Amino acid sequence: MERKTWTNCDSIDKKGNSMQKNRQLTINMAANFINFGISLCISFFLSPYIVRTIGVEANGFITLANNFVSYTSLITIALNSMIGRFVTISLTEKKTDDANRYFTSALFANGSIAAVLGTIGIFIVLCLKSLINVPENLLYDVQLLFVLLFINCLLGIIGSVFSVATFARNKLYLEYIRTAQGNVARAMVILVGFLFWTPHVWVVGIGGLVSGIIILIYDVKYTKKLLPEIKIKRSNFCFSYVFILIKSGIWNTVNKFGQILADGLDLLITNLFISATAMGVLSLAKTVPNLIYSLMGSIVSVFTPDFTIMYAQKKFKELVVEVKQSMKIMGVVTNLPVIVLIVCGKDFFKLWQPTQNAEQLQILSIITVACLIFSGSVNCLYNIFTVVNKLKLNSIVVLIHGVLSTMIVFILLKNTSLGIYAVTGVSTALGILRILVFTVPYGAICLGQKWYTFYIDVFKPVLFTIVASGVCVCALKNYPSGGWLLLCEKGVITVTISVLIGYYAILSERERNAVSSKIIEKLRKQC
Structure with missing residues (x-):
């Protein structure tokens, strides 16, 4: 009789876990679709407006500028692509000290990488005319666009570790919601800029920077709420943990480089x-x-x-x-x-x-x-x-x-x-x-x-x-x-x-x- 009782309890527990998992999956996917719908609407309305007001060439430079930023971020992929995996597994296995060391080590390393990329970004902006074909009438606008997107990229690199929280706790819907909020803010900034001033491509860069700041603020907030066991201390920094992340993630860098060569x-x-x-x-x-x-x-x-x-x-x-x-x-x-x-x-x-x-x-x-x-x-x-x-x-x-x-x-x-x-x-x-x-x-x-x-x-x-x-x-x-x-x-x-x-x-x-x-x-x- 006891065995039957325990079997039923196990069955109920497994069913409950399955229902909880399916519920979380449904919530995550629903929030994801809402975020996608907002992104779709923004692209749907903004692209033709940009083409109509500042031309098809200028619209192309907006996408190209974002691509350039992604090229420079190659150096961060080895470190950041695996942080979610290692922190999640450490927390699942109740190894809080390891989770703290992975998190803090990645954060400090990203700060150093951002400084290096900032120097590279300055060089690219100053030499932009020599690197790509830019019409003379668009040169200043495109340079300013690159500056704003690079600043946003550096903020994203420093704050990328904080996005681990929603992944580790399987609450990705929070990530999608904050991304949607950032996208709405970006669209509003661009529309206001285009409606009240002479249209310029750098307005798109301001919108992206505002969106990036909003996302960073929310990620820090979610980390404090979802991962209270994570403590950012200098003593938690350990170069060996940085090496583990880079060793595992270096092939993601190779993978990304291959993707860039293929279609980027x-x-x-x-x-x-x-x-x-x-x-x-x-x-x-x-x-x-x-x-x-x-x-x-x-x-x-x-x-x-x-x-x-x-x-x-x-x-x-x-x-x-x-x-x-x-x-x-x-x-x-x-x-x-x-x-x-x-x-x-x-x-x-x-x-x-x-x-x-x-x-x-x-x-x-x-x-x-x-x-x-x-x-x-x-x-x-x-x-x-x-x-x-x-x-x-x-x-x-x-x-x-x-x-x-x-x-x-x-x-x-x-x-x-x-x-x-x-x-x-x-x-x-x-x-x-x-x-x-x-x-x-x-x-x-x-x-x-x-x-x-x-x-x-x-x-x-x-x-x-x-x-x-x-x-x-x-x-x-x-x-x-x-x-x-x-x-x-x-x-x-x-x-x-x-x-x-x-x-x-x-x-x-x-x-x-x-x-x-x-x-x-x-x-x-x-x-």
């Missing part, structure tokens, strides 16, 4: 080898894909704390199940906007950027986002490399991808007339090849599974995207166009059809029955 240099290459105008066009074409990639990155980050905690608790079987489930969710959620872009993209660009070539923008956008059809679900496996601390091989492969991509782009630009289509297409093609040949089988091996374990979870979303896009294109071929209301109707129909197809293409019969049962149960409760 596209605007710079377009500026130097084609024109500033072409760079502006490519920047517009990448706006929607970048939002989709941002959505994907935010959603996949929701699962990472659970992965890390399960790994720390040595629940390896449960971890594999969780990864497969997250891949299915990612496969549907991240490919829905891709399907909408394929079906409704041309109509959207006609309305959003009426002064630009809508067909060209759609083609460039689809080429840019095509890799996502495969990588949407696979991004869960990238996080596994961090969780199990096996980053070396993946980073080397990404670096090879980046080097090959850059070399092939230069060859095509010199010997063909493909222009910006070569800049966008090469990285996408090589990216798909890398995912299928390396990422999927290596991710399975890192989790102790057969190399082919996750292929079915990769190809189902691809099939879903192809079928749903084809069905929607045929069904809506003669659908009227000409206004935002009609475009919204077309988008809603596309999403509805795609969700119904995804229900059968992605979910197994058992999972479909489970979903149906939950929906019926919810409806009964409502009635």
Whole structure:
């Protein structure tokens, strides 16, 4: 009788933990979607306004300036990319002293790195005219924009350690809320600046700086609230802990460098080898894909704390199940906007950027986002490399991808007339090849599974995207166009059809029955 009682208690406890985990996941994802919606609205309204008021070239320099800042942050990735993992695992294992040393050591090291990057930033701003093609009438504005973005970058580096708190306590919704607040503040500053003064690109830099300050303030506040055991003392600084973080994260630096070579240099290459105008066009074409990639990155980050905690608790079987489930969710959620872009993209660009070539923008956008059809679900496996601390091989492969991509782009630009289509297409093609040949089988091996374990979870979303896009294109071929209301109707129909197809293409019969049962149960409760 006692054994039965304890078994029931264990069962209830496990069910309670599962419900709590699902509830936290739901809250995190809901907050994430709200944040994404705000970011989408800001980009949606600001980009055409910037193009209309200060030109397509100036809009391109805004994106290029942000890219330059990301180049200089390469030096911080080795240190900061693994701090969340080590602090979370230390706290989970009740090793508070270790958590304090990791946190404080990373904070002090970031302060030193920020000083070095500040010097590099000054050099870049002073030599900007020699580094990139900037029209003379925009030179001062672009220089000031770079200054403001570099200051914001330095604040972000110093304060990046404080963002660990929401990750370690699996309360990412707080991170998304503060990011949303920062984005709203950024948009308000830019709009006020453009409405009451002569429009300049540096106003965008002021908006970014205000947003960065708000985010830093909230991160410090969350750290005090969620991690009261963390004490920032000079005595907690230990260089050996900095070395551990860098040793583990150095391959993330290599990985990031490979990503920059693969697609992070596209605007710079377009500026130097084609024109500033072409760079502006490519920047517009990448706006929607970048939002989709941002959505994907935010959603996949929701699962990472659970992965890390399960790994720390040595629940390896449960971890594999969780990864497969997250891949299915990612496969549907991240490919829905891709399907909408394929079906409704041309109509959207006609309305959003009426002064630009809508067909060209759609083609460039689809080429840019095509890799996502495969990588949407696979991004869960990238996080596994961090969780199990096996980053070396993946980073080397990404670096090879980046080097090959850059070399092939230069060859095509010199010997063909493909222009910006070569800049966008090469990285996408090589990216798909890398995912299928390396990422999927290596991710399975890192989790102790057969190399082919996750292929079915990769190809189902691809099939879903192809079928749903084809069905929607045929069904809506003669659908009227000409206004935002009609475009919204077309988008809603596309999403509805795609969700119904995804229900059968992605979910197994058992999972479909489970979903149906939950929906019926919810409806009964409502009635």
